[in-house]
Amino acid sequence: MNWCPSCQTVLANEQVVQGLCERCDSVVTKKALTQWYFKVTDYADRLLDDLDTLEGNWPSKVLSMQRNWIGRSHGADVNFEIEGRSEPVTVFTTRPDTLFGATFMVVAADSALAAELVADSNPDIQKQFVSYLEMVKQSNDIERLATDRPKTGVDLGRFAINPVNGEKLPIWASDYVLADYGHGAIMAVPAHDQRDYEFAKTFGLPIRNVVDVKDENGQSIDPILAGVPTTGSGTVINSGPLNGLEKAEAIEKISALLETDGKGKKTKNFRLRDWLISRQRYWGTPIPIIHCEMCGEVPVPVDQLPVLLPPAEGLDLKPKGTSPLGGATDWVNTKCPKCGMDAKRDTDTMDTFVDSSWYFLRFLSPNSTEVAFPKDEAKAWAPVDQYVGGVTHAILHLLYARFVTKVLHDLDYIDFEEPFTRLLNQGMVLMGGSAMSKSRGNLVALSEQLDEHGVDAIRLTMSFAGPPEEDIDWADVSPAGSAKFLARAWRTANDVASAPGVDFTDGNGELRKATHSFLRDFGPLIENFKFNVGVAKIMELVNALRKAIDGQAGPADPAVREAAETVAKALSLFAPYTAEDMWQKLGFKPGVALAQLPESDLSLLVESSIIAIAQVDGKVRDKFEVPVDISEADLRDLAMASDLVKKAIGDREVANVIVRAPKLVNIATK
């Protein structure tokens, strides 16, 4: 399993990023240990298929990352008899159509199968194998990930029988086959697989073309002459009963044939591995298992849960490869719940991702000592309607929580199968293109920014900089500009000369229109997380308000008060201090956050006329003011009568006239 030499603990696959520990960036090595797993693979199909139900509500990036990570591939299991072994060896392949092209077999060097096969081989080979295995074990994930790594391996001196043609295939051991994917063994078809091809070239193994793949000129490519394997689709050749079939047909036929003969079957495989939850750390939840010499591994009975951590005093908490809990002798030594004999507690703790996989349910009853969460509360409140978090958890927390949710559902604790209905990945604040980090430090000192511009301006700057899911480069934004805008908005509240409660009805029409079109647009923008556009709309309204105060309407116009109150209420979402001050300057008691934005009076926004545009072949040629209820025929006639339109049409023939009353006419010419 994955081992972090710095944290001195094992890690789950999801916690190894590019060969490095997710927590501390140390190079992860391999270590053989007996550990606890959650069988996530049993849920692989559902975790994958249910992603479809989140489509549109989760970022597509996260959906694709999870699909990628789960990595389902369809293919077939094929059983190969092994000379001198009673049991056949099963291999998984996505290309059973190329079975006739198999020229050797490869087993994972670090698998039990390789060790077993070599044990019955000759001593020379055994010696080679042992030293090869030693070399493999010493390589870390970084080396394994190198793309230009030459193929290595050892001929085990054993043979497999191809079930379709009885051919003897030499069996090799190599590290390019993974022990924990599929069955840890593959059939090698060098003519049609890049890795098998490289291996065959390195060790002089035969290459047999069984798929006639054509190049762009329609010429057949011979993998041996071309020097590259042909991995694309084509017609099957040199393959007995499969000859002449296309890829999909051949896969169906060979799968059926294998099944009939009991030599294989259609199946699927996943990239997803089971979740290794044991950690050799003090923090975390103790694994509730008691090890008894007589009864084996016994779960702690429900009435003794939860198992609490022993006090940390006196324990060696430094990472040392074994759990610090091992030092808590009084805690470790216990009685077997089954037979009552002396027994020992499991000293590992659970991955903290286990806890974060259901914490949102615990929020429903944080003080309950009886249950983790009450069923009826979960039914009433969960799932989470809107979740906000960083994309860094796309395949960690968000996959684990989905898994735990499905398990809880199956155990009938909850009635939903997905924990988070909607997901937003917020972006990061960058500086000059660089993310801030432990090594680079805080490139933008938040406290200094707050001191300089004030918390309202900083919050507004972040909201206004762009869509919340995008990163913000602090070098591109202007907190000083935000502060300036807030001052401008604030000043309007001071200018208002009418009293609270004044009737808005007779206020300046133009400003009222601006206020109510703002009210129409603002709510949906906020609900759809378009905060940057929402802020822009407030700015727009402030501009209109300023103009009205300085212009014809004047500070005493009721519409000025209406607009200023609206600005204060809307602004309270982004700049609560400024908004509150405006609110009180406007003569209200404290609490702008509790003041509701009024409904938009749509009747104020009804126009009697509108500017219609006339296009010729999609290009705007003329505009005219028309009644909003103009008929299509009238609008068409108006457009056709326009001199500018006539000029644009010239002597061409009119082919089609599209009318979208009252806004647009488009005249298409031949």
Add this chain to the structure above:
RNA sequence: GCCUCCAUAGCCCAAUGGCAGAGGCAGACGACUUAAAAUCGUCAAAGUGUGGGUUCGAGUCCCACUGGAGGCACCA
């Protein structure tokens, strides 16, 4: 190698398939001022990365390419 997302004025960003501009930063000019700052106002500035396609009409839909960001990767 496979997959996903993105590309709009100098910059950050808006735009139910229907007039490319809502908002801001930076800029130019004007008013106020003895002057400056602050404030108020006016203006200028892309034809939407490139090439095709669909459509009456494309920033928006489709294909290819270029550039950028990200994910997965000896997964058979």
